[in-house]
Amino acid sequence: MKYLLLKHYRGGPTPVTGMPMIDKWTPEEISAHVNYMQEFAARLQESGEYVDGQALAPEGTFVRYDGEGRPPVTDGPFAETKDLIAGWMVIDVDSYERALELAAELSAAPGQGGKPIHEWLELRPFLTAPPTITE
């Protein structure tokens, strides 16, 4: 079963740690954080549970249809929305418990002082194809 692990810049429950912005970290702390993420993805590739992962730029533009023959309407770009998705990872695992375990592991990425940042991650199951046998 596939799950989307969503990493938010903002939004979601109140952060556990003060979460000072990453520009207040030391270069070594940033490197340690980045390495942790890369090693996490590499471990998932090795375990056969990795599907995809991407990071997103913080700025996004809202776009919508504005009628036949008219150019799309845009709003933004916004950097100051309430909820901001920073990136995602898609995993394919055998159970919900395993997905929770992996999300918790990712949330333990080191931050200031090398301590886990306890970041909230959002876990969303993929909708699947319907099973063949239902009755």
Next chain:
Amino acid sequence: MDEVALRSLIPGVLGVLVRRGADFAAAEDAVQDALIEALRVWPADPPRDPLGWLVTVAWRRFLDAVRADAARRRREDLIDEEPPPGPVPAVDDTLRLYFLCAHPSLSPSSAVALTLRAVGGLTTRQIAQAYLVPEATMAQRISRAKRTVSGVRFDQPGDVATVLRVLYLVFNEGYSGDVDLAAEAIRLTRQLAAAIDHPEVAGLLALMLLHHARRAGRTAPDGSLVPLAEQDRSRWDTALIAEGVGILQTALSRDRLGEFQAQAAIAALHADAPTAAETDWVQIVEWYDELVRLTGNPIARLNRAVAVGEADGPRAGLAALAALDDTLPRYTAVAAYLHERDGDPERAAGLYADAARRAASLAERDHLNRQAARLNSHRPG
């Protein structure tokens, strides 16, 4: 020779290599290499003896790999280069392969992947496409699975129930990518049924055939789900139904009932009804009673409540439902259906909408939303 016929040779080739002394993991890699080579070369240059060709090429690949490995480790190569005359592939080899690939030490997804490759003869790329994951991920899953079973002796007897669970999982995955997993599961279950005489293997094969027979009726041209009661039964495959029923009757006559035979019996009763209204729900309830007794499975209890609703009326169905855990998947959808039949469209519409939010599949969600919309748009005022 078509691809399916080619793939049916794979377990035999692997069995020959293992009995010549190759370890399973290396033999399996060599057979996969030979398979990919066959897919490339055979269309233009088909061999006279396909099995012999595969054995020769796979054995050569295996020796190359051993030599490369040995050279890397600067060790003497002790493998006999001239293989002993290989006995013909035995049925037992195929059976042992099923047991190994469904070994209880493997996670379900690993057992599925290994079975599809080592027994099914699918390429890693095909399996990756079927399960919508990158090829590298599937390759890792397979090599880890092989490491997991590396200490298991090939000739160790296994539990047929674990094999059946793996094949059931493959079948239920249906058809999402380029590979028709339902058809592949049927092929593998047929092959297993030929290798071992076991009523539950026959039961699972019958179950698959009876569900596969309905496939054309199950989805509308736009891809939406068609509920059993509304399916055009003339689109069901009567030859598959007849085969499934025949296999099931032989299995049941042996009086060793198991969960797959019970499920197949339910599917056979549906297949047997010329119209939905003529379905023998009383007998279906009896089979669900057996299934619940055999498995205690909560999903079987939920489906039993649906059957009770048809056999004894929606009130009885709702009473059966009330005894169950309301967090079960599809519980709310069943409640919606029973309340609609009980003449409470308003409540049913709300429950359908609620069920849509909880649906695990897109087609199911769309279907439940349409049910809610249908009831809401027919309500007066």
